[in-house]
Amino acid sequence: MSLRLTDVTLTYPDGQSRLTALDRVTFAVPAGALAAVVGPSGSGKSSLLAVAATLIAPDSGTVTVAGADTTGLGRAALTDLRRHTIGIVFQQSNLLPSLTAAEQLRVMAHLDGRGRAGARTRARTRALDLLDAVGLAGQAHRRPHQLSGGQRQRVTIARALMNDPTVLLVDEPTSALDNDRGAAVVDLLTRLTHERGTATVLVTHDRTHLGAVDRIVGVHDGRLREEMVTESQ
Amino acid sequence: MFVAWRDLRFAKGRFALMGTVIVLITLLVGLLSGLTAGLGRQNVSAVTGLPADRIAFGGELSYANSTVTEGQWRRWTRTPGVEAAEPLGVTTTRATAGGRGVGVCAFGVRPGSDLAPDSDRLTDHAVVLSHSAAADLGLTAGDTLTLAGQRLTVASVTGDASFSHTPVVWTSLDTWQRTAPPDGPFATVIALRTSGADTATADRAAGTMTVERDDSLSAIGSYSAENGSLQLMRGFLFAISALVVGAFFTVWTIQRGADIAILKALGATTATLLRDALGQAAVLLAGGTVIGSGLAAGLGAALADTVPFLLTPRTVLVPAAVMIVLGMAGAALSVRRITAVDPLTALGSAR
Numbered sequence A: 001m002s003l004r005l006t007d008v009t010l011t012y013p014d015g016q017s018r019l020t021a022l023d024r025v026t027f028a029v030p031a032g033a034l035a036a037v038v039g040p041s042g043s044g045k046s047s048l049l050a051v052a053a054t055l056i057a058p059d060s061g062t063v064t065v066a067g068a069d070t071t072g073l074g075r076a077a078l079t080d081l082r083r084h085t086i087g088i089v090f091q092q093s094n095l096l097p098s099l100t101a102a103e104q105l106r107v108m109a110h111l112d113g114r115g116r117a118g119a120r121t122r123a124r125t126r127a128l129d130l131l132d133a134v135g136l137a138g139q140a141h142r143r144p145h146q147l148s149g150g151q152r153q154r155v156t157i158a159r160a161l162m163n164d165p166t167v168l169l170v171d172e173p174t175s176a177l178d179n180d181r182g183a184a185v186v187d188l189l190t191r192l193t194h195e196r197g198t199a200t201v202l203v204t205h206d207r208t209h210l211g212a213v214d215r216i217v218g219v220h221d222g223r224l225r226e227e228m229v230t231e232s233q
Numbered sequence B: 001m002f003v004a005w006r007d008l009r010f011a012k013g014r015f016a017l018m019g020t021v022i023v024l025i026t027l028l029v030g031l032l033s034g035l036t037a038g039l040g041r042q043n044v045s046a047v048t049g050l051p052a053d054r055i056a057f058g059g060e061l062s063y064a065n066s067t068v069t070e071g072q073w074r075r076w077t078r079t080p081g082v083e084a085a086e087p088l089g090v091t092t093t094r095a096t097a098g099g100r101g102v103g104v105c106a107f108g109v110r111p112g113s114d115l116a117p118d119s120d121r122l123t124d125h126a127v128v129l130s131h132s133a134a135a136d137l138g139l140t141a142g143d144t145l146t147l148a149g150q151r152l153t154v155a156s157v158t159g160d161a162s163f164s165h166t167p168v169v170w171t172s173l174d175t176w177q178r179t180a181p182p183d184g185p186f187a188t189v190i191a192l193r194t195s196g197a198d199t200a201t202a203d204r205a206a207g208t209m210t211v212e213r214d215d216s217l218s219a220i221g222s223y224s225a226e227n228g229s230l231q232l233m234r235g236f237l238f239a240i241s242a243l244v245v246g247a248f249f250t251v252w253t254i255q256r257g258a259d260i261a262i263l264k265a266l267g268a269t270t271a272t273l274l275r276d277a278l279g280q281a282a283v284l285l286a287g288g289t290v291i292g293s294g295l296a297a298g299l300g301a302a303l304a305d306t307v308p309f310l311l312t313p314r315t316v317l318v319p320a321a322v323m324i325v326l327g328m329a330g331a332a333l334s335v336r337r338i339t340a341v342d343p344l345t346a347l348g349s350a351r
């Protein structure tokens, strides 16, 4: 399994007591599969994603990414893990305003501050290939304010794939898009998951575009419930 | 510096504004430094140019009010560890030549003493002029002038000694004594060249007060007041620039908070982010400081004829370096908050 959460519990401080956001969650995604996690507001979707992204440590339970147990890893080790094995697509196409579409991708080769010329040249080519793969070959030179919402979301997806991640985590990718564009983004994610063999978790409150996903998992009050698994997997 | 360079270009307006502020502050600091050094030199070059390491004062620690007697001088010449003790008379007076009159400072030395340049040409009828005294009076060697009522010949024109903003005229000690009222002092101070002399004991024996030559500058009335206030202004400008740079980068870092969270979530190390932010500050500071110092040097050179502006590597490069160091300190304090940004905030609803 590329991503495995075992018996994960996460609580937040809530006045005197604590609020349980994830309640003994066990969840695994294999390579090349896309799991949609669906639930109402406040059910714990973002919390699940944050734990899987190693941005927050669970109170108990283990998170294994690409075979590596993340329990007890320090901040630097987690940063390295995120850079090498986890791709994140944020809810609001979180792009950097000063960079062009191609540069949003190339920045991934500069995050560790080590100047390896070879890697940076390869990043240049790979950025253009990925923009092409998400249908933005002609927009490589545009800055975020010159792109539509759907185009921005596709840049974010391409960026998440830059370092060839094992795990792809996607937070509400369709919330800022209209119906057609939302469907196109989910289709794109499904296709890329199958083509590139990522273990993809797509978190959303919106079931409209989930026709073609491999698996749907419901969340309610921090508990998961399997709803649909496609046989073809 | 991948994002930092692009931010510099993308937010041109903001950085240009800040760069301009740095240019202007550096220009001001540069001009002030050149002026402080120039005025300082006009004030003290005659003293700092003396081949002496200590100055003995009599009565009061002040070049205006000190007087020493011949007895005191003789006692110093006999003090062990004193290689040379030369009496020096200092008086501000008036010199006239060909209808022109200027204030000069008469420095009286024993003819042949090494305190004055060309001092073996000093006689009771001949003086040595500094270049600025000669220029102010319109004289060259061989001309005559009147100094405090005495007609004297110009033996030579040499050096650029100046004291309390007045050009120096080197005279013999006798001539100098005649510029003062009858029964005036033997000399003003004694210039000493020592090596291991017990000056405290010698002071007690001779009834003098001896200080290091460079400490004696504060005994030039105009110097301590002037230099003190100019240095204070310069200090304030340095502090202001550090604060302004710090404030700018604080606001800038807060504005970039969301971007920083994204980069951290994507796997950027805090060290990389800090280095980029400091690099950006360094580019801005270095650029602004180089332009500002260049302008200050240019303007100073252009004004050098009318204003006592001293243009040396010390007066240009030192303030520039201080600006950069203090600015970087201000920037470092403000970009520190990058470490506190939580990458979790990049995730939509987990805010």
Ligand SMILES: Nc1ncnc2c1ncn2[C@@H]1O[C@H](COP(=O)(O)OP(=O)(O)OP(=O)(O)O)[C@@H](O)[C@H]1O
Binding pocket: A012, A013, A019, A020, A021, A039, A040, A041, A042, A043, A044, A045, A046, A047, A048, A205, B349, B350, B351
């Ligand atoms: N930082 C926090 N501190 C305290 N409680 C939090 C924090 N973040 C989330 N919660 C709580 O944890 C629960 C789960 O929140 P989470 O953000 O995971 O929900 P969600 O399913 O993503 O909701 P939405 O669809 O609105 O984004 C909610 O009750 C929320 O109020």
Ligand SMILES: [Mg+2]
Binding pocket: A045, A046, A047, B348, B349, B350
């Ligand atoms: Mg959420």
